[in-house]
Amino acid sequence: MTGGQTLRSATEVRTYSNDKELVGQRRYYIAEQAVKVFQDKGYERTTMRDIGKACGMAPGSLYHYIGSKQDILHLICVRFAPGADAYRRYLSTLGDVSKTEQLRKCIAYYFRVIDSSRHVVSFFNREGYRLAEEDRDYVVASEVDRQSFFEQILREGIEAGEFQVSNTALVAYNIMIYAQTWVLRKVFLRNRFTFTLEEYTEEQTRILLDTVAIRNCHVDKIE
Amino acid sequence: MTGGQTLRSATEVRTYSNDKELVGQRRYYIAEQAVKVFQDKGYERTTMRDIGKACGMAPGSLYHYIGSKQDILHLICVRFAPGADAYRRYLSTLGDVSKTEQLRKCIAYYFRVIDSSRHVVSFFNREGYRLAEEDRDYVVASEVDRQSFFEQILREGIEAGEFQVSNTALVAYNIMIYAQTWVLRKVFLRNRFTFTLEEYTEEQTRILLDTVAIRNCHVDKIE
Amino acid sequence: MTGGQTLRSATEVRTYSNDKELVGQRRYYIAEQAVKVFQDKGYERTTMRDIGKACGMAPGSLYHYIGSKQDILHLICVRFAPGADAYRRYLSTLGDVSKTEQLRKCIAYYFRVIDSSRHVVSFFNREGYRLAEEDRDYVVASEVDRQSFFEQILREGIEAGEFQVSNTALVAYNIMIYAQTWVLRKVFLRNRFTFTLEEYTEEQTRILLDTVAIRNCHVDKIE
Amino acid sequence: MTGGQTLRSATEVRTYSNDKELVGQRRYYIAEQAVKVFQDKGYERTTMRDIGKACGMAPGSLYHYIGSKQDILHLICVRFAPGADAYRRYLSTLGDVSKTEQLRKCIAYYFRVIDSSRHVVSFFNREGYRLAEEDRDYVVASEVDRQSFFEQILREGIEAGEFQVSNTALVAYNIMIYAQTWVLRKVFLRNRFTFTLEEYTEEQTRILLDTVAIRNCHVDKIE
DNA sequence: CATGAATGAGGTTTCATTCAT
DNA sequence: TATGAATGAAACCTCATTCAT
Numbered sequence: 008m009t010g011g012q013t014l015r016s017a018t019e020v021r022t023y024s025n026d027k028e029l030v031g032q033r034r035y036y037i038a039e040q041a042v043k044v045f046q047d048k049g050y051e052r053t054t055m056r057d058i059g060k061a062c063g064m065a066p067g068s069l070y071h072y073i074g075s076k077q078d079i080l081h082l083i084c085v086r087f088a089p090g091a092d093a094y095r096r097y098l099s100t101l102g103d104v105s106k107t108e109q110l111r112k113c114i115a116y117y118f119r120v121i122d123s124s125r126h127v128v129s130f131f132n133r134e135g136y137r138l139a140e141e142d143r144d145y146v147v148a149s150e151v152d153r154q155s156f157f158e159q160i161l162r163e164g165i166e167a168g169e170f171q172v173s174n175t176a177l178v179a180y181n182i183m184i185y186a187q188t189w190v191l192r193k194v195f196l197r198n199r200f201t202f203t204l205e206e207y208t209e210e211q212t213r214i215l216l217d218t219v220a221i222r223n224c225h226v227d228k229i230e
Numbered sequence: 231m232t233g234g235q236t237l238r239s240a241t242e243v244r245t246y247s248n249d250k251e252l253v254g255q256r257r258y259y260i261a262e263q264a265v266k267v268f269q270d271k272g273y274e275r276t277t278m279r280d281i282g283k284a285c286g287m288a289p290g291s292l293y294h295y296i297g298s299k300q301d302i303l304h305l306i307c308v309r310f311a312p313g314a315d316a317y318r319r320y321l322s323t324l325g326d327v328s329k330t331e332q333l334r335k336c337i338a339y340y341f342r343v344i345d346s347s348r349h350v351v352s353f354f355n356r357e358g359y360r361l362a363e364e365d366r367d368y369v370v371a372s373e374v375d376r377q378s379f380f381e382q383i384l385r386e387g388i389e390a391g392e393f394q395v396s397n398t399a400l401v402a403y404n405i406m407i408y409a410q411t412w413v414l415r416k417v418f419l420r421n422r423f424t425f426t427l428e429e430y431t432e433e434q435t436r437i438l439l440d441t442v443a444i445r446n447c448h449v450d451k452i453e
Numbered sequence: 454m455t456g457g458q459t460l461r462s463a464t465e466v467r468t469y470s471n472d473k474e475l476v477g478q479r480r481y482y483i484a485e486q487a488v489k490v491f492q493d494k495g496y497e498r499t500t501m502r503d504i505g506k507a508c509g510m511a512p513g514s515l516y517h518y519i520g521s522k523q524d525i526l527h528l529i530c531v532r533f534a535p536g537a538d539a540y541r542r543y544l545s546t547l548g549d550v551s552k553t554e555q556l557r558k559c560i561a562y563y564f565r566v567i568d569s570s571r572h573v574v575s576f577f578n579r580e581g582y583r584l585a586e587e588d589r590d591y592v593v594a595s596e597v598d599r600q601s602f603f604e605q606i607l608r609e610g611i612e613a614g615e616f617q618v619s620n621t622a623l624v625a626y627n628i629m630i631y632a633q634t635w636v637l638r639k640v641f642l643r644n645r646f647t648f649t650l651e652e653y654t655e656e657q658t659r660i661l662l663d664t665v666a667i668r669n670c671h672v673d674k675i676e
Numbered sequence: 677m678t679g680g681q682t683l684r685s686a687t688e689v690r691t692y693s694n695d696k697e698l699v700g701q702r703r704y705y706i707a708e709q710a711v712k713v714f715q716d717k718g719y720e721r722t723t724m725r726d727i728g729k730a731c732g733m734a735p736g737s738l739y740h741y742i743g744s745k746q747d748i749l750h751l752i753c754v755r756f757a758p759g760a761d762a763y764r765r766y767l768s769t770l771g772d773v774s775k776t777e778q779l780r781k782c783i784a785y786y787f788r789v790i791d792s793s794r795h796v797v798s799f800f801n802r803e804g805y806r807l808a809e810e811d812r813d814y815v816v817a818s819e820v821d822r823q824s825f826f827e828q829i830l831r832e833g834i835e836a837g838e839f840q841v842s843n844t845a846l847v848a849y850n851i852m853i854y855a856q857t858w859v860l861r862k863v864f865l866r867n868r869f870t871f872t873l874e875e876y877t878e879e880q881t882r883i884l885l886d887t888v889a890i891r892n893c894h895v896d897k898i899e
Numbered sequence: 900c901a902t903g904a905a906t907g908a909g910g911t912t913t914c915a916t917t918c919a920t
Numbered sequence: 921t922a923t924g925a926a927t928g929a930a931a932c933c934t935c936a937t938t939c940a941t
Binding site for chain 2: 049051052132133137143151173174177180185187194195207213217
């Protein structure tokens with residue numbers, strides 16, 4: 008997937024209800040609540056009764072909007088595996104700043120967004136392996152899209168003479184995993200993980216910018 | 231936890247058998263097979279029958295060696311969440327080389343070990359949240375131990391004048407997550423993840439060493 | 454039950470509506486549609502939603518005309534388990550013909566009617582066992598009435614010296630089951646049941662008339 | 677299917693158990709008990725708990741021997757839809773008697789067998805429509821086999837100069853439906869169906885033999 | 900009167916665990 | 921010790937019925 012284009016919409020799930028508007032809203036709501044409940048108990052241990060309770064509905068009522076428990080996985084993928092569109096929009100608001108500044112700001116923004124969607128990150132990390140082939144492809148495509156967003160900034164920085172990067176894909180990958188593992192390790196290590204988001208963002212950004220910065224060192228040393 | 235000391239042994243599981251030796255072997259074997267089977271279907275979807283089949287035993291026979299299905303999680307933690315002892319032994323074989331070389335070698339070794347225990351990495355990533363408090367603490371301690379192993383090298387490098395690191399914990403953390411995400415993303419992204427282990431190791435090591443290298447740049451520039 | 458009298462009307466079902474005329478029409482309509490839908494999926498597997506769809510109504514609307522799903526069984530019995538009145542009317546139109554001709558014509562007419570109400574025959578065959586005692590009695594009475602209709606013709610034929618029948622009940626019974634099994638086996642055997650209705654009617658009528666015909670054989674032989 | 681050859685065995689159902697011997701016995705037993713329970717409540721209304729109770733087993737235990745509730749239908753077909761082999765064996769024990777006597781005896785035997793398997797007859801009549809295509813084919817084949825058994829006797833009777841039959845298939849069909857409807861109407865009409873099996877057999881046999889008997893009547897009349 | 904969203908009882912099925920052999 | 925048949929609790933899911941709109 009090349010950056011910027013909209014991700015294909017996934018297939019619809021079977022429902023009993025006919026009111027498209029209502030069904031759409033409820034599906035979104037169910038996916039939203041379910042992904043939170045999955046956080047605590049995982050997909051298998053979470054019962055439809057649990058999900059119903061989280062949604063304020065009787066278990067049977069869920070089936071007006073979804074076809075099966077498995078379909079909830081699908082809904083979550085469609086709703087919560089966004090590509091890089093939001094980041095591209097954010098980038099366009101930054102105005103006329105250096106590529107270094109663009110990268111710094113986008114990283115910070117990305118870290119904040121990921122941090123605020125802990126449930127989703129945990130969910131995909133844990134349950135990703137049980138997704139249907141099609142849903143997995145969708146999620147992978149959304150990740151690849153976000154990765155390519157950061158690569159694009161890196162390449163533009165190289166062209167602008169600001170960056171020096173031997174492997175843009177790997178650096179973009181590192182940005183992604185810094186964000187992802189922030190969530191995962193915060194969840195897993197709990198109080199043994201002592202960074203605040205701001206500290207973590209600042210330190211990792213410093214390391215990243217070091218990595219991509221032009222080095223005059225050797226030239227200087229010669230002098 | 232400070233590096234070097236042995237991790238506390240976890241509590242024993244209840245068994246029917248009296249032959250301690252045999253029971254110990256079988257437990258290890260069951261944990262070993264189970265963690266492989268969990269890879270495909272996850273903990274919940276894996277039945278005791280599945281595990282029995284993987285072990286060449288009848289499902290009832292498993293209960294001579296384990297107390298419950300949940301106990302298998304415990305066994306896996308005890309068996310497969312090693313601290314840094316193996317790495318310390320490896321380090322001691324390297325002889326008289328620079329700290330930079332030590333770090334480079336230990337990273338490569340660490341990446342190889344992690345790569346060869348994909349099942350275990352996937353398992354802890356996916357099922358970690360369902361561990362008993364005690365087991366989770368054990369696993370966390372083993373990770374902290376390994377992290378402190380790398381921190382130790384970094385600190386020694388700083389003392390030796392080879393490294394310049396503002397946040398040793400974070401750099402050690404990065405080494406750990408580079409290794410961990412190598413496995414996770416290889417599993418999740420499949421053929422869209424195109425690095426070989428050697429390429430990945432080399433590139434990430436270069437970035438890491440850049441990060442910790444002494445910079446004369448700024449000083450020189452001032453001149 | 455002796456032939457000719459009207460079958461007792463079954464008890465009314467509870468409804469919400471007050472417009473007796475409309476309610477009566479709708480009830481008939483619902484029974485008519487339902488019996489068709491039951492053909493495919495049987496009573497239990499047919500949902501109120503299915504029946505509603507077949508009637509062009511929302512499932513909730515059905516309950517303005519019926520009291521429960523079970524009531525539909527009752528309605529079908531009342532509407533579609535007719536006695537022999539229609540056959541008596543038909544018989545009265547035949548004019549002045551021999552009893553043999555009356556029997557032949559009535560059998561053909563009966564077979565045609567039964568053939569055109571396959572759904573109903575299949576329904577009673579399959580679901581008869583689950584009818585309420587009262588409804589079952591009603592259906593049985595309607596069958597007995599039809600059987601007695603044919604018996605009446607046979608007895609008249611005997612009195613007229615045209616027939617010689619040792620067991621009128623059994624011959625009448627055979628006429629009934631020839632018609633009924635025509636439908637049932639056509640449905641069950643499908644393309645392995647190769648008779649057309651006309652062939653089947655002709656052949657079975659021949660056998661029946663053989664059975665009831667006066668035999669002069671022995672007398673002739675004496676000559 | 678031509679007479680005499682063994683009906684193909686239907687596909688096996690999935691089971692948890694490995695003991696072929698035990699599984700075979702239990703399957704037979706379950707089918708046998710289930711078909712009785714279906715008699716009262718029909719397939720859909722019969723719960724697995726009901727079937728388990730009838731078998732003296734817990735509901736879960738049934739699934740060691742069957743794959744699903746639907747599979748019970750399959751088992752019943754395989755176990756209780758016999759071809760004509762038993763009748764052919766019976767015929768071979770009759771010794772040297774006329775074809776008329778053979779037919780009479782076989783009809784009586786057939787009626788007795790059918791009468792003693794009421795449950796099965798009712799079952800196939802009621803639930804036949806929901807059988808899998810393959811199972812339905814199997815049952816139909818068994819019926820066709822039995823029909824062809826009677827046709828064979830009729831044809832041999834014609835060759836022997838004992839019978840005169842215009843449509844052997846239809847006469848054989850009538851024998852079958854006389855037997856089948858004996859059960860069905862006894863169940864449905866209950867106390868309004870007043871024949872005993874012996875009366876019913878005798879009367880229907882008389883009618884059948886009349887139908888197939890050589891008629892000298894017309895020849896005599898010509899004289 | 901008509902609708903269809905909501906309910907929740909009850910069905911089939913799975914599977915960890917036990918225990919007689 | 922090893923087995924695997926048996927258990928029964930609990931899961932997902934369906935659908936007759938109700939009732940606010």
